[in-house]
Amino acid sequence: MEYVIEMNNIRKEFPGIVANDNITLQLQKGEIHALLGENGAGKSTLMNVLFGLYQPEQGEIKVRGEKVDITDPNKANALGIGMVHQHFMLVQNFTVTENIILGSEPTSRGSIDLRKAEKDVKEISDRYGLRVDPRAKIEDISVGMQQRAEILKTLYRGAEILIFDEPTASLTPQEIKDLIEIMNNLINEGKSIVLITHKLKEIMEVCDRCTVIRRGVGVGTVNVAEATEDSLAEMMVGREVSFKVEKTPASPKEVVLNVKDLVVEDSRKVSVVDKLNLEVREGEIMGVAGVDGNGQTELVEAITGLRPVKSGTITIAGQDTTKYKPRKVTEVGIGHIPQDRHKHGLVLDFTIGENILLQTYYQKPYTNNGILNYNRMYEKARELIEEYDVRTPSAETRAGALSGGNQQKAIIAREVDRSPKVLIAAQPTRGLDVGAIEFIHSKLIEERDKGKGILLVSLELEEVINVSDRIAVIYEGEIVEIVDAEDTNEQELGLLMAGGKKEEGEPTT
């Protein structure tokens, strides 16, 4: 068997943590090889070793059968290894071509030969069906096209082996389809691909083989054809995972969150939430389904006091909170899992302990007469870290150093532990692996069963349908329909989300 890349028994340590332990990954020529693992399992570390950003403590790397030392990314490039990062490395106000040639500009008599570069870029783009306009500015093109520009960048540098780091995380379903087609084109042209992901569906769809790592340790490599989503998930998490969310029927009681004729403006003074009405009862999960940008963000911000309300009222547990500031709203009884955990959810430069106390630090016993009691704070933080299984070296670790899943668990610990009357979860599982998703879903249902009202805003239809009891479809700032989660499906919701009307009687196909 011919391997283009062999990483044998790789071990990489960081102070206090073994990030990679005895991991072996062998990439065959012309295959798409998945690297699967939970958040923080060590996937990125392993690829950074391959890309020359880290040096392994043990193990060897062979490229096309030859043992190599990859000391920096330039060396990796020279060996034909290219990386498509999850967060694009593009200059926003440069054109696609300018970005691609950055660092290896073709020159003629001392000046950059942009025309030749554009021609080359166009040629590569056509050969692999990337459909990228070489002259378009990055800031003007879609996320999908930006990603294709990133792919072009590696190809332009002569990459034979491409590493994709969670490439579908920020793409729309159509863009994901396009990407899969491009990956297949690349394979047909003789390239080899490592796909870092935790989305099992994608692996089943495009990959030939799959290497799984769990908590830094290599679990093994399997042929995807012989595997199922369940078996992969089990390998990754180390136990059986249920995709079906287990829950009993809801027993809703009093209305605990009541939104009436709400109008909210965005920064351009456009009414993005327009006369919206919504009720959430105790003991139920109300899902909000909708295409991104139909007012979900503004609705949540208005309820939580982060954004001023133009008109209408918001009532939480009988109190009119329309004009309340965030802290007042929190104290009335709202828990908020924000959709952007780095922007709103965490102070990344604070410790994980400080973050866990971010909503309660000012209360007794953490503050007495204006003086903080750090011992009490960290005591509490350690309790919650234990209870919510936040995997962190210590409570004093910087929050930014944790993986996304553990950051999210810390936020959930903070918001749920206060036992709020209403819990608002905005895209609570974005970018997380199945283990973390399962945990978060079961927490939401647990809170529901304790009689809390839950508002779940998500762009993932599957999540909305599986977790919610009722689903409100939001379209252009209005709730256009409320359906029971039991009697709906993705097709019907998709139609409603696009502004279609619910059909009476049996749907015709």
Added chain:
Amino acid sequence: MINMLKGRAFNIVIPIIAILFGFLAGALIMLLSGNNPITGYGALISGIFGEPYDFGETLQRMTPLIFSGLAVAFAFRTGLLNIGVEGQLIVGWFTSVYVGLAIEAPMVIHLPLAIGAGAVAGALWGFVPGYLKARFQVHEVIVTIMMNYIAIHVTNSLIRMYLLDSGQRTGFINSSASLESPFLSELTQFSRLHWGFFIAAAACVIMWFILWKTRKGFELRSVGYNKNASLYSGMNVNANIVLSMVVSGAFAGAGGAMVGLGTYQYANILPSFTNIGFDGIAVALLGASTSVGIFLAAFLFGGLQQGANMMQAQAGVAPELVEIIIALIIFFVASSYIIRWAFARMQSRKEEK
């Protein structure tokens, strides 16, 4: 290794390396200008530690530098660049001297009142850019720079119009408002060392306490790191921005009071900026915005300024050279990235072998 470079130890290593590089570059310049760097630096060191007088003067010089360093660092922790420490210090100086001149009271009342007046004046001077930033998003750097000019010219004309005593200065303050210490002065061969040094040391503790032990400090640091998350958790971001500038200005104003009530006992018409406030930026940077760091950095800068005299007298080195060395140290601290890079480079070479 990469992780270690980000670690706490490196926060200490970088300034030290930067200082060494600064001195090395200074030695090179001395060589190029025909001076012997060993005699030059020998004179510098004896200019700081040689006689008790020199050491006393060094401590006297570092006193206001501590305050201006704390002022810059405090605002910086909340994500604000207070370039107006200079102006806040000048109004603090003037106001404290005015209170020292105009009022007669027993020392227990008069001295704290005069220092407090200086701090309040500095706080007011800091409040204006803080409020404009919070209310109208006017960038604090521009406002504070302009406030510096307002400070120097307003105080100069107030002195000229109402308080001119002899030549270019006001009269001496009443002794009940003076920080002068015959004891400390005698101890150091009649240097101008005064009680303010201990107040400055206490101020370091106060800043540490506010930032790391109080609820407000927690909020200020949170706002400095992430305004959105602070807003989300219910903190009043705008109030914290104003508060940060007010406290920063109070530190600066108290620093001015040290100069007015301690070193000079009067205020004079300033022909140009004192530079104490601007040096505070360098002190805060070198001290990594920590209390201990600022104390040590202020000592270094105070020492360099004091030792410069001796370099000129003993070794014939131009005092401008000392300024160049200070500038080089700041340069190396600011470009700590280069040092990090050099470290990583050395490390990877070692690994290759």
